[in-house]
Amino acid sequence: MSNIKYILGHFDDPDVMMHGIDNLQKNNISIYDVFTPFPIHGIEKKLGIKRSRLPIAAFCFGITGTITAFVMIYYMLVIDWPMNIGGKPAFAFPDFIPVMFELTVLFCAFGMVFTFFYVNHLFPGRAPRVMDLRASDDRFVIAIDAKDNADHSKVDSILKEAGAVEIKHNERKYLSYDEE
Amino acid sequence: MAHFDLSQKYEFSANAKRWSLIMIVVGVIAVAFGLFTGHAERTFANLLLNSYYLTGVCAAGLFFVAIQSVANAGWATSLIRIPMAFGSVLPYAAVILIVIVVGGLFTHNLYHHWADPELINPASPKYDKLIAGKSGFLNVPFFLIRLVAFLGLWVLFMRALRKYSLNEDQVGGMLNFNKSIKTSAIFLIVFAFSSALFAFDVIMSLEAHWFSTMFAWYNFAAMWVSGLATITLTLIMLREKGYFSWVNDSHLHDLGKFIFAFSIFWTYVWFAQFLLIYYANLPEEVVYFEKRWAPEYWPFFLLNIIVNFVAPILILMTRDAKRNFQIMKYICMVILLGHWLDYYMMIMPGTVGTERGFGIIELGTFIGFIGIFAYLMLNSLSKAPLVPKNHPYLEESLHHDI
Numbered sequence: 143m144s145n146i147k148y149i150l151g152h153f154d155d156p157d158v159m160m161h162g163i164d165n166l167q168k169n170n171i172s173i174y175d176v177f178t179p180f181p182i183h184g185i186e187k188k189l190g191i192k193r194s195r196l197p198i199a200a201f202c203f204g205i206t207g208t209i210t211a212f213v214m215i216y217y218m219l220v221i222d223w224p225m226n227i228g229g230k231p232a233f234a235f236p237d238f239i240p241v242m243f244e245l246t247v248l249f250c251a252f253g254m255v256f257t258f259f260y261v262n263h264l265f266p267g268r269a270p271r272v273m274d275l276r277a278s279d280d281r282f283v284i285a286i287d288a289k290d291n292a293d294h295s296k297v298d299s300i301l302k303e304a305g306a307v308e309i310k311h312n313e314r315k316y317l318s319y320d321e322e
Numbered sequence: 323m324a325h326f327d328l329s330q331k332y333e334f335s336a337n338a339k340r341w342s343l344i345m346i347v348v349g350v351i352a353v354a355f356g357l358f359t360g361h362a363e364r365t366f367a368n369l370l371l372n373s374y375y376l377t378g379v380c381a382a383g384l385f386f387v388a389i390q391s392v393a394n395a396g397w398a399t400s401l402i403r404i405p406m407a408f409g410s411v412l413p414y415a416a417v418i419l420i421v422i423v424v425g426g427l428f429t430h431n432l433y434h435h436w437a438d439p440e441l442i443n444p445a446s447p448k449y450d451k452l453i454a455g456k457s458g459f460l461n462v463p464f465f466l467i468r469l470v471a472f473l474g475l476w477v478l479f480m481r482a483l484r485k486y487s488l489n490e491d492q493v494g495g496m497l498n499f500n501k502s503i504k505t506s507a508i509f510l511i512v513f514a515f516s517s518a519l520f521a522f523d524v525i526m527s528l529e530a531h532w533f534s535t536m537f538a539w540y541n542f543a544a545m546w547v548s549g550l551a552t553i554t555l556t557l558i559m560l561r562e563k564g565y566f567s568w569v570n571d572s573h574l575h576d577l578g579k580f581i582f583a584f585s586i587f588w589t590y591v592w593f594a595q596f597l598l599i600y601y602a603n604l605p606e607e608v609v610y611f612e613k614r615w616a617p618e619y620w621p622f623f624l625l626n627i628i629v630n631f632v633a634p635i636l637i638l639m640t641r642d643a644k645r646n647f648q649i650m651k652y653i654c655m656v657i658l659l660g661h662w663l664d665y666y667m668m669i670m671p672g673t674v675g676t677e678r679g680f681g682i683i684e685l686g687t688f689i690g691f692i693g694i695f696a697y698l699m700l701n702s703l704s705k706a707p708l709v710p711k712n713h714p715y716l717e718e719s720l721h722h723d724i
């Protein structure tokens with residue numbers, strides 16, 4: 143068995159690449175992932191990619207912010223140091239709302255950004271995972287798991303037929319920056 | 323992609339006609355009942371509430387059309403004839419509103435906080451210095467001139483936009499499209515100023531001693547979100563009858579996002595008005611909320627926030643809910659009832675106070691105005707094809723996918 147882990151088909155046109163995806167799927171060849179320099183409408187549906195769970199994370203961060211703000215102000219203004227502000231009771235809930243709102247937005251925004259970076263390996267200390275550098279430049283790349291699809295020549299011929307301009311057989315999943 | 327019958331026209335069925343006429347009759351009976359059982363003031367307050375609501379929904383339809391064309395937005399093109407039909411009810415709504423306001427002024431059932439000439443007569447014992455100071459702006463002739471001028475202007479813009487759209491069906495090309503962008507842009511500027519003064523005049527002057535600069539935005543938000551909910555509800559109900567088959571869950575998703583966002587916007591301006599008054603605690607300002615925090619209105623004050631903020635934000639938060647026709651249908655109904663209550667809280671404490679109620683008058687008048695709206699709007703919708711077939715963005719709208 144060969145050491146080839148992934149087969150990358152390079153295309154220079156998004157429509158040709160979409161057609162290539164159709165051809166691969168028709169031949170029951172599973173696609174590992176597709177990398178494009180810009181978003182392509184409808185590609186998630188075609189590849190059957192599940193919706194991002196980022197909104198759920200955002201909701202959790204947001205609600206954490208709301209609770210943090212409430213607890214913080216309640217401790218400050220009601221328990222620790224009650225003050226007479228405009229003759230209102232110490233626990234004047236409407237006054238809390240702007241701060242609760244602000245911390246909700248703050249927690250939500252930072253939480254989402256950091257979650258997104260972490261999941262995508264863009265966090266400081268994590269090595270970015272890139273399968274092909276030109277996918278962020280001028281090439282549309284279809285990655286196929288070579289272990290799942292044993293018939294490499296068939297994959298190659300389908301890609302070539304669909305209009306791939308370059309086909310790579312990679313022995314490593316992610317490229318190493320030392321080699322480039 | 324399925325092929326759609328884009329020349330489809332709405333047929334105003336006998337059944338729909340009968341039901342909307344029955345609703346109008348119910349409304350007339352309720353109003354007559356109110357007037358003849360000695361509840362004239364309460365009846366007038368209800369008539370004002372509903373006619374203001376109706377005018378707001380129709381103006382929101384016009385506003386929707388204008389915004390879509392100024393923003394060069396394509397997604398709503400295939401359903402734009404619904405808000406346009408709302409717009410063509412505007413002349414009738416305007417006449418009804420003017421008749422009620424004039425009737426209320428001259429029977430002293432409405433606007434008695436400022437419309438009484440005794441209040442600005444220094445020799446009279448009823449002389450009110452504050453009202454006298456405002457009488458340069460708040461006097462009956464100028465008040466009526468403003469009302470007629472604003473509504474008349476909006477109607478003129480509506481006529482122009484509708485004419486361009488219908489003309490486009492006949493001749494095609496870009497001429498009418500470009501003209502509607504220009505007209506819409508001018509309308510939006512006019513509307514920004516006139517809708518603010520309109521809200522100050524018709525609703526805020528009911529309690530003429532009190533004022534809030536936030537009131538215009540607050541009313542705009544209520545008008546806009548209830549208009550969006552009515553557009554969505556009309557669309558869903560027509561779709562259930564087999565019309566608008568080309569409208570998919572992506573269109574609904576966009577309308578849902580609009581409703582979700584502007585429910586939050588409504589809360590934002592509502593709260594901006596409330597918090598500053600609560601915090602500053604100035605006697606001339608808190609009097610407004612004093613009335614609404616009295617036991618008479620306190621439960622409805624809270625209910626208003628729950629129905630118009632908590633319900634939409636929790637129910638419409640997920641993407642799946644916004645793409646579901648059933649959920650959207652019910653949340654639209656909830657929001658429409660919620661904004662009825664919102665207007666109720668604006669109007670009743672300052673006019674009828676503790677004489678308020680929920681009964682035949684409230685329910686009947688509301689049903690009557692739904693009937694008027696449904697009859698006139700569906701009648702206008704049946705006059706033109708449901709789709710502007712030569713609109714340059716029609717294809718974009720039919721393929722809308724998000």
